[in-house]
Amino acid sequence: MSKKASVERVTEFHGNDLDDLCEATDEAILDGSGFGWLRPPARPVLESYWKGVLLVPERELYVARLEGSIVGSVQLQVPAPNNEAGAHTARVSTFFVAPWARGHGLARGLMSDLEASARRQGFKFLDLDVRATQTAAISLYESIGFERWGVQESYALVNGEYVAGYYYSKDLEKTRKRRRNGKKSKSKQAEPAT
Numbered sequence: 001m002s003k004k005a006s007v008e009r010v011t012e013f014h015g016n017d018l019d020d021l022c023e024a025t026d027e028a029i030l031d032g033s034g035f036g037w038l039r040p041p042a043r044p045v046l047e048s049y050w051k052g053v054l055l056v057p058e059r060e061l062y063v064a065r066l067e068g069s070i071v072g073s074v075q076l077q078v079p080a081p082n083n084e085a086g087a088h089t090a091r092v093s094t095f096f097v098a099p100w101a102r103g104h105g106l107a108r109g110l111m112s113d114l115e116a117s118a119r120r121q122g123f124k125f126l127d128l129d130v131r132a133t134q135t136a137a138i139s140l141y142e143s144i145g146f147e148r149w150g151v152q153e154s155y156a157l158v159n160g161e162y163v164a165g166y167y168y169s170k171d172l173e174k175t176r177k178r179r180r181n182g183k184k185s186k187s188k189q190a191e192p193a194t
């Protein structure tokens with residue numbers, strides 16, 4: 001990551017943070033980023049969404065900054081307390097970097113921080129799903145050890161056409177053992193510290 005690029009967890013918004021995050025979200029949606037919205041929602045809706053994220057105890061929000069401004073995000077979603085049977089698995093969501101801020105290593109940085117937090121909390125798996133058309137994200141996920149286990153042909157409905165979706169998991173215990181045994185990971189990137 002270059003000096004002007006950084007990644008951090010946020011628990012409250014300061015200064016222009018919320019505006020910048022909404023602006024980056026709009027740009028990613030217009031670019032076909034693939035997380036939920038097909039068109040940018042009205043600004044108050046988007047602001048409420050992001051403010052809401054910070055209120056949910058089961059969500060950790062990580063943001064990417066370029067020269068101090070928020071340009072991307074990812075969320076770690078941990079299971080609700082009632083989900084005892086699923087307590088070993090956390091999820092990745094709202095992963096994007098605004099088109100103009102790509103190529104600085106910010107996405108790798110976001111995933112690295114998210115994964116480090118999941119490991120610290122003892123999760124055994126990280127799950128995610130992604131539209132099959134999101135080739136940059138897919139390439140990144142596979143390079144850091146996510147394995148595709150499923151395809152859903154009707155995953156998203158975009159302009160009246162179905163877009164397939166891929167389901168991925170990363171086995172955090174397997175990759176931890178591999179590191180402990182000193183074997184080289186298939187991943188291009190070093191695993192985040194536990």
Ligand SMILES: CC(C)(COP(=O)(O)OP(=O)(O)OC[C@H]1O[C@@H](n2cnc3c(N)ncnc32)[C@H](O)[C@@H]1OP(=O)(O)O)[C@@H](O)C(=O)NCCC(=O)NCCS
Pocket residue numbers: 028032033034035095096097098101102103104105106107108109129130131134135136137138139140143188
């Ligand atoms: C995926 C995305 C977050 C990458 O953001 P970025 O900040 O440019 O990524 P980085 O600079 O950290 O690059 C990390 C890796 O992503 C992959 N990648 C990034 N851009 C790529 C491209 N155009 N084509 C193929 N792979 C690409 C590469 O594996 C790259 O690693 P490398 O630089 O060692 O080759 C960004 O392209 C994006 O927001 N896409 C749309 C949103 C999206 O698809 N989200 C996933 C929804 S689940």
